Amino acid sequence: SAFVVGLTGGIGSGKTAVTNAFAKFGIDIIDADVIAREVVAPGSDGLAAIAAHFGSQVLHDDGTLNRQAMREHVFQHPDDKQWLNNLLHPMIREGMNDAVQRANSAYCILAIPLLVENQLQHMADRVVVVDCPESLQLSRAMARDGSDKTTIENIMASQASRQDRLAIADDVIDNSGTLEATTTQIKQLHLNYCRLSGVS
Numbered sequence: 001s002a003f004v005v006g007l008t009g010g011i012g013s014g015k016t017a018v019t020n021a022f023a024k025f026g027i028d029i030i031d032a033d034v035i036a037r038e039v040v041a042p043g044s045d046g047l048a049a050i051a052a053h054f055g056s057q058v059l060h061d062d063g064t065l066n067r068q069a070m071r072e073h074v075f076q077h078p079d080d081k082q083w084l085n086n087l088l089h090p091m092i093r094e095g096m097n098d099a100v101q102r103a104n105s106a107y108c109i110l111a112i113p114l115l116v117e118n119q120l121q122h123m124a125d126r127v128v129v130v131d132c133p134e135s136l137q138l139s140r141a142m143a144r145d146g147s148d149k150t151t152i153e154n155i156m157a158s159q160a161s162r163q164d165r166l167a168i169a170d171d172v173i174d175n176s177g178t179l180e181a182t183t184t185q186i187k188q189l190h191l192n193y194c195r196l197s198g199v200s
């Protein structure tokens with residue numbers, strides 16, 4: 001199976017911009033957020049278990065998961081948040097493992113926004129952190145989402161700190177400059193990862 005580069009970064013740090021650049025080199029991108037949605041998709045075991053546990057209060061009329069209702073419910077009920085994580089986290093890990101096994105580029109990128117928070121470093125051979133000052137995370141995320149300052153600050157406060165992320169990084173992409181400056185760093189890392197994977 002492929003050499004796995006775990007990629008993480010806080011809200012608005014530029015993970016999507018960076019993974020798009022790696023994808024242009026033909027590198028397979030495995031996105032934890034996509035897999036997290038798949039495990040609760042219509043017809044999934046995950047959705048069936050949630051429906052059995054919480055009932056229709058967390059479903060839309062058509063039977064799909066009402067994410068907003070689910071988020072609000074677990075925010076009010078920490079025990080249920082634990083139950084939900086215990087259900088979904090193993091499914092998501094398994095989905096990521098399966099996708100890594102199927103990857104067939106020189107190496108693959110495993111993008112996990114909450115890699116540090118959920119201690120998933122062990123899933124990767126190497127960890128790259130997308131980094132910029134918190135003030136830039138804030139302004140870029142606000143501009144992108146049209147959210148107010150407090151909303152983004154609350155999300156940032158709920159995530160790992162910039163220092164915690166940098167502490168586990170093998171490589172750091174400084175995304176505080178132009179996208180062009182970031183692309184220059186990605187080209188260099190791509191060559192390194194090809195070499196480390198044994199495909200050059």
Ligand code: ATP
Pocket residue numbers: 009010011012013014015016017018113140141143144175176177178179182
């Ligand atoms: P989230 O975790 O919230 O999904 P993310 O880490 O994927 O965020 P992006 O969506 O890639 O972050 O970037 C946040 C915003 O900042 C986007 O609107 C993106 O276009 C912009 N952006 C990213 N990098 C740069 C850069 N180097 N210069 C200017 N704007 C940038």
